[in-house]
Amino acid sequence: MRILTDVLAVLSDRARTDGHRLVLVGPRLTPAQYQRVNEVLEAVGGRWTKTEGAHLFPVHAAEVLAPVLTTGEVVTLGEKRTLAQYFPTPDSVVGRLIALADLEPGMTVLEPSAGSGAIATAAAARGAIVDCIERDPGYATVLSDAHVARRVQVADFLTIPVEPRFDRVLMNPPFTRGTDMAHVTHALRFLKPNGLLVSVMSWTVTEQTGGTTAFRKLVEQRGGLVEALPARAFSQSGTTVDTVLVTIPATRPADSQPTIWPVRNLPTQDVEELGNLADIAAEIVANLRKAVAAVEEVAAALTKPAPITVPGDIEVS
Ligand SMILES: C[S@@+](CC[C@H](N)C(=O)[O-])C[C@H]1O[C@@H](n2cnc3c(N)ncnc32)[C@H](O)[C@@H]1O
Incomplete structure (x- = not known):
């Protein structure tokens, strides 16, 4: 990521390093500005540590800051997560x-x-x-x-x-x-x-x-x-x-058991959805019953004597 000019200015003018510590001096940064500066410091291994009132680095802070200031570039943690x-x-x-x-x-x-x-x-x-x-x-x-x-x-x-x-x-x-x-x-x-x-x-x-x-x-x-x-x-x-x-x-143990592959537990919301599924199933059964009743009605009608149609379009029952 290309570092914004205002962030670079803060890091070059207001960052004071002392061994593994880095402190920002001068007027308070706006929250948005601090967030951008912090993103760069975290990308190079810094972590804000309240008890120290400073960003602490696992190595000398000046060593990690120097290439950032020279190149104006940094690979953010977000970018690293995706890339690496x-x-x-x-x-x-x-x-x-x-x-x-x-x-x-x-x-x-x-x-x-x-x-x-x-x-x-x-x-x-x-x-x-x-x-x-x-x-x-x-x-x-x-x-x-x-x-x-x-x-x-x-x-x-x-x-x-x-x-x-x-x-x-x-x-x-x-x-x-x-x-x-x-x-x-x-x-x-x-x-x-x-x-x-x-x-x-x-x-x-x-x-x-x-x-x-x-x-x-x-x-x-x-x-x-x-x-x-x-x-x-x-x-x-x-x-x-x-x-x-x-x-x-590395080698199959003599007393080894067959591998059991875990199955995913349904999260709670799915269990709730299953409750809804039960309602849907009940509705389907009710509809099926209605359909069966309708079919029986038709079957009963069919067992009645069929009307006879004679020429001249006169219907005789
Ligand atoms: C999921 S992280 C785990 C980091 C560490 N093992 C841990 O448990 O905290 C995966 C790590 O693998 C590194 N990595 C990715 N591809 C690699 C490769 N081909 N050879 C060596 N390291 C690799 C990444 O840079 C990253 O640090």
Whole structure:
């Protein structure tokens, strides 16, 4: 996005940086102006922090501000969401994903679409040794500076040569046009023979379509588990897409059960609609009864002796 001149003027004349902090000095901005300035600061990793009275950055604020002022361009979070499919995993989902992963300290973990590290950070906090891949250099920098990962590689994961050396793969890949299935299928090849992959995926994978057949077969052959996440689990990250957590072992366990694909629960409004459907059904039955009665009436009339028509158009009963 091209940054508007008034926003650039505020950032160049009124932004004071001090380490990770950025403060806007001078007269109060109008709400609309503040919103535009804030959008730029958030796009480069800043977050307004009331207790600090400042925007805080994961890296030195001056470093991220300099290219913004030089180029007058920024990729906003909205643009990133659309282009890069950046939807950070909320804490509740990360917690469930980590629980399914059965992590132990010292395990090696690959996060192949790591973003700014929601999953990687939680895995590292449990003592795992985490290697990350992220295509967006901005998120990769944030992640690198957080020092939670052993290695952060800026790359397109789908082009990374396979190396089966990880105990776990934990991921929330991009979803557009089935890319989650491509990412998970590629990621499975990075597991050791006794490894386990847990991924957030689009609800689409639970549906039987031509595009999901091969992937569903793979999950079933490995004895994978599929768990529905609550509706709108990612709303705080900017998407209402329905999601599942898919757990796939590198090798099918001897005691594995058949995969059960979750079915979508009808939301309340649909239940109300079902109530209306019952009314409609009752009306149909009533109409059918009326129709049957009408048919019976016609049948009774037909059993009466038929009138005889004789030449001369005289009707005789
Ligand atoms: C849904 S976000 C998840 C971010 C992070 N895993 C989390 O859970 O918070 C998907 C991430 O994948 C990255 N990404 C998209 N395509 C990629 C690719 N081909 N290789 C590596 N990363 C990719 C995006 O930049 C984005 O950060």
